[in-house]
């Protein structure tokens with residue numbers, strides 16, 4: 001498996017979780033369950049971003065340079081998303097949760113689309129399947 005295929009599978013799980021959580025928030029569901037769901041999502045989401053940054057991005061940065069590439073945008077978005085995760089998993093009020101979640105939901109979905117439509121195809125053409133499979137073996141070995 002190429003690492004980008006693993007990341008795409010993980011994205012599908014995250015989008016499913018976002019859909020469930022969004023339905024809960026939109027229906028005015030209780031904040032304690034919403035915080036619990038955000039905490040359950042946080043661990044795999046942060047691990048996913050860490051794997052992208054440790055295994056995939058360095059090769060891309062080497063090819064594309066350190067500034068003004070789609071990878072720099074993704075790194076900046078990771079910082080924003082992690083800040084939102086911190087706020088959602090603390091003890092926010094229902095109103096605060098709903099406010100932060102609205103931004104988190106939008107940015108995370110856009111971020112995933114950017115990776116899948118721009119950065120993963122770019123990774124496939126720049127780095128090739130063999131290198132992307134090698135990266136995936138590093139991930140499996142580390143777990």
Ligand SMILES: [Fe+2]
Nearest residue numbers: 007048052115
């Ligand atoms: Fe991702």
